Amino acid sequence: MRTAPAIIIPSPGDTSFPEMTRLSNGVPVCLLPNGTLDLLRIEFVFNAGQLMEDVPLAASATNAMLTEGTITHDAASINDLIDRTGALFNHTADKDKAGLVVITLTRKLEEVMSLAEEVLFHPSFPEKEFRMLTDKRLQSFLTARQKTSAIARETFYQALCGENNPYGRIITPDDYGALTTADLKEFHTRYYKPDNMYITVAGRNPDKAVSVLERHFAGAGTGKWHKPVMPELTFESASPGRIFREVSNSVQSTVRMGWKGITRDHPDYQGLQVATMILGGYFGSRLMRNIREEKGYTYGIHALAGAIHRIGYITIMTDVSNIYREETVNEIRKEITEMCMNEVTGEEIALVRNHIMGELARMFDGPFAMAEALRGIIDYDAGADYYTRFAETVRTMTPGKIKELIERYFNTDNAFEIIAGAQ
Secondary structure (H helix, E strand, O other), X not given: OOOOOOOOOOOOOOOOOOEEEEOOOOXXXXXXXXXXXXXXXXXXXXXXXXXXXXXXXXXXXXXXXXXXXXXXXXXXXXXXHHHHHOOEEEEEEOOOOEEEEEEEEHHHHHHHHHHHHHHHHOEOOOHHHHHHHHHHHHHHHHHHOOOHHHHHHHHHHHHHHOOOOOOOOOOOHHHXXXXXXXXXXXXXXXXXXXXXXXXXXXXXXXXXXXXXXXXXXXXXXXXXXXXXXXXXXXXXXXXXXXXXXEOOOOOEEEEEEEEEOOOOOOOOHHHHHHHHHHHHOOOOOHHHHHHHHHOOOOXXXXXXXXXXXOEEEEEEEEEEEHHHHHHHHHHHHHHHHHHHHOOXXXXXXXXXXXXXXXXXXXXXXXXXXXXXXXXHHHHOOOOOOHHHHHHHHHHHOOHHHHHHHHHHHOOHHHOEEEEXXXX
16 A cells, blocks of 8 residues: 655755844944855945935935945946956845945955945045936836836835825926935935944855955944934825726736735734735735636736835735726635635645745855845844744644634725726
8 A cells, every 4th residue: 555755844944043243333244154156245234215315216316326436436437446356236225225235256355345435435426427327217217107017016105105105105207307416415424324234244254254344334433333213104094995097008907906014023924924925925826826827817916915114015916908907806806705715725735835935945045145035134123033933934824824814914895906007
């Protein structure tokens, strides 16, 4: 008699928080070792995202201009220096944070960190380069405004947070024309300081970078590091219901259903990740099987539960032909109702459990990937054991708990139903 082999839940590997040290001025430095190449990925993260700006676009424009000229080098010279060292400088700016990712050969570390210090703390914001960059960004913005997905995304955040909230503010073409280099200099002076940042170092022997970072980022007059203070925010969410945004001549519509969610410190947050994954978080999800494979309305549909500072969100999003958008909304509601009425099967939850464990393993596969994964823990103060707790939540999740979470957080009567497309 043959018996089926036992099902073994895969392990995500080591998801523990890495070693943390500090420079003499208190700047936190997170070290992620075990790289196999003579490379280091060094990320400088500042509390300088959209959340902190008084002038629209100041955060992203300030960050984009860092390598466009300094007090000692113009943009061409900076690019030559980067090319000569073989380094890579990537600007990063989002709703909450901004900074610079530098990838360099270890033997070039001193030279590259000297340049990183210069572009981070001594940019000159030259007017010519600013105007060229602004014109380019405006054209990209105008192109994006023709996409229904972009319109639906900004409408969702406005509905969730309110038009007077930094997260919900909608950018206009006039904002590009109103922005000045004086705005950028003011923003830079306030937020691009060692006492307002942390550093991650990932790769082979990251501890070798500490003394170099000390020389360039802990000097006299840089100020003692302090934990970033987040601004007080007012959230004025819209009433649940249909919100339509006209996008003329669009042959397809973006359908985006959403809810106010929960933040990372809520006891249900990690379980909600699992429930959302089953509904629409991966290729074999219920929404994908129904709306893509059975109905053929879309190439893809995705559900996500996330959080930004002081507010969480849940959203389901897809692009469909204009003639199928109402049917798509109805099918989304149908799948949510089904999960509220009946528990998922043990086979289905086992499949999702294995999928999530595989994703966790991928997130921690090498120091560079780990550095990206840990940003969420550090930026949102989620706790050093966040991924260890998440792995345990995934292992112990039950069909009954999934049903309970869907019932609690996916109430279709309380949803924003956003449609961006042509009438």
